[in-house]
Amino acid sequence: MPDFTRVADLSEIADPGKMLVEVDGEVVALFHVEGRFYAIDDVCTHDGGPLVDGELTGYKIACPRHGAKFDIRTGAALSMPAVRPTRAHAVKVEDGGVWVALGSGPGATPGPNNQAADFRSYTPTNTAASAAESSPASHASAGSPAAASSTPATAGASPSTATAAATDGVPSEEAVREWLKEVKDPELFVNIVDLGLIYGVTLSPSADAPGKHQVAIDMTMTSPACPAGPQLIADTKRAVGSRDSIAGVEVRIVMDPPWTPDRMTDAARDQLGIF
Numbered sequence: 001m002p003d004f005t006r007v008a009d010l011s012e013i014a015d016p017g018k019m020l021v022e023v024d025g026e027v028v029a030l031f032h033v034e035g036r037f038y039a040i041d042d043v044c045t046h047d048g049g050p051l052v053d054g055e056l057t058g059y060k061i062a063c064p065r066h067g068a069k070f071d072i073r074t075g076a077a078l079s080m081p082a083v084r085p086t087r088a089h090a091v092k093v094e095d096g097g098v099w100v101a102l103g104s105g106p107g108a109t110p111g112p113n114n115q116a117a118d119f120r121s122y123t124p125t126n127t128a129a130s131a132a133e134s135s136p137a138s139h140a141s142a143g144s145p146a147a148a149s150s151t152p153a154t155a156g157a158s159p160s161t162a163t164a165a166a167t168d169g170v171p172s173e174e175a176v177r178e179w180l181k182e183v184k185d186p187e188l189f190v191n192i193v194d195l196g197l198i199y200g201v202t203l204s205p206s207a208d209a210p211g212k213h214q215v216a217i218d219m220t221m222t223s224p225a226c227p228a229g230p231q232l233i234a235d236t237k238r239a240v241g242s243r244d245s246i247a248g249v250e251v252r253i254v255m256d257p258p259w260t261p262d263r264m265t266d267a268a269r270d271q272l273g274i275f
């Protein structure tokens, strides 16, 4: 039998509503939607964002940091940049309170809560109880005008174009973008061009190496604390700097405008199964 802990009185959480509770020393996001209660880890699997502070829409909670959405019933990651589920926990209602038992691990199959008693008949005695409700966050906005004006992330050249540009000694921006497709995010296994991480590519003749070019690449990360950042920078420099026509590579990390999932190309969405 799961070890349930009483975390709240029924009247403490509105419907729809959410609140942060603690179970055995762990922080858990508790939700009340259409008469049922659900609990998942208060941790976004992308980069640790606090899910309970996000916007709740139906059964979806949006991470306030970069907009990843999770299903509160199962913990499943529904949208980028999160790809792994967060842990779902068992919930029951008893003695006028809500009880939670920690799940069995990341991505755990929905606990008893999700098949358990139907609470639709329950009428909250205090529908105004919304102290746990936080203001909807708005971080998951689409790209700003500034974002729209930055160089499109979609590569415009075919591989053959890129090869031609590379071999004739005069590289083009399109060729560089093709080279950059060799660099893949180590967590998502999607190349950084299709992910929309490349904001700009600038080529200029090298002052030190006649006939060669210097490349400056404006690149962003899916989050400011992206753990893959150093590797992505190194791989980017290697993918471009190894070409005969390139004298040097500068990678400039740009966090404004912030990356959002809508920057991904259709190819990346297909690869990640996002429709």
Ligand code: FES
Binding pocket: 044, 045, 046, 047, 048, 049, 063, 064, 065, 066, 067, 068, 080, 081, 082, 223
């Ligand atoms: S930390 Fe949640 S989407 Fe990045």
